[in-house]
Amino acid sequence: MKIERREFLKLGAAVAVGLGGGLTLDVLTKTKPAAAETRTDVAGTRVSSKALHAKRWAMVVDASKFKTEEDFRRVKEACVKAHNIPDFGPDSKHQIKWIWEEPFERTFYGVDDPYLPEAIKKENFPVMCNHCENPPCVRVCPTQATFKRPDGIVGMDYHRCIGCRFCMAACPFGARSFNFVDPRPYIKDINPDFPTRTKGVVEKCNFCMERLDQGLMPVCVEASNGALVFGDLDDPTSDVRKILDTHYAIRRKPELGTGPSVFYLVGGGGAGA
Incomplete structure (x- = not known):
């Protein structure tokens, strides 16, 4: 399905308004772990910020x-x-x-x-x-x-x-x-x-x-x-x-x-x- 440039810009503006009003923010936070709850380890894996650490x-x-x-x-x-x-x-x-x-x-x-x-x-x-x-x-x-x-x-x-x-x-x-x-x-x-x-x-x-x-x-x-x-x-x-x-x-x-x-x-x- 084709979409005209003007319609695309309108859609982008609607998304921006939604973000500004908090309409889609909830969706984004549900799909992305909160920074306070997870971290990235040396291998690039997301792990809990509560992870236990040791040198050995x-x-x-x-x-x-x-x-x-x-x-x-x-x-x-x-x-x-x-x-x-x-x-x-x-x-x-x-x-x-x-x-x-x-x-x-x-x-x-x-x-x-x-x-x-x-x-x-x-x-x-x-x-x-x-x-x-x-x-x-x-x-x-x-x-x-x-x-x-x-x-x-x-x-x-x-x-x-x-x-x-x-x-x-x-x-x-x-x-x-x-x-x-x-x-x-x-x-x-x-x-x-x-x-x-x-x-x-x-x-x-x-x-x-x-x-x-x-x-x-x-x-x-x-x-x-x-x-x-x-x-x-x-x-x-x-x-x-x-x-x-x-x-x-x-x-x-x-x-x-x-x-x-x-x-x-x-x-x-x-x-x-």
Whole structure:
């Protein structure tokens, strides 16, 4: 449909009057987030102005506080629900793992410290992506689907993932899972606030970076009743640093030089001491 120049100018004037009178301003403010509520991060993504910040996010795990199987199940289920992790059943070879349990000898393979309490060696430990300071998975990803944020979190862009699984081969912790089949039919209750994945995509724990960007702590931390503590490793006043300054902790495979950001308490006292 053609429009004459004179009619176009009239239409422009009407819009200007509408703006001046506030008639269309409401429409514009509804389609554009208020500046006070959001900001643009270094990647150009709009995030909440309430976002939590850190120079390097880290987690402390106090395995002694996972006293029952229910303690761990509560944490795992919170993660599963928040991140649309499929449930293929306990015996399926297609399991997708973001956080799971391993015995001492698998969690800390090669650690032979005669001074560690024997009780520690009999415990199971929650394991996840270590969000390494020097992540080999980031270096080998050909599409930058795996990336490291300025705050130390190793994240994933599922749309960029081509399923080459180089990152899985590079990760020394087995922290990544591959979707050999379409996971969506196996999600019990889809969380609309987090993307579902497709067949042929790798995934892993992301330290709940989408929640941090909204001013919220990771769901596993909230569900752990103090067994998981999260904070800024570079801030001497953070809860993480206070615990590490007063308790003996170890990391997984430190000899590899990846610099894991997940610490495990193996001495007495616990995280709340």
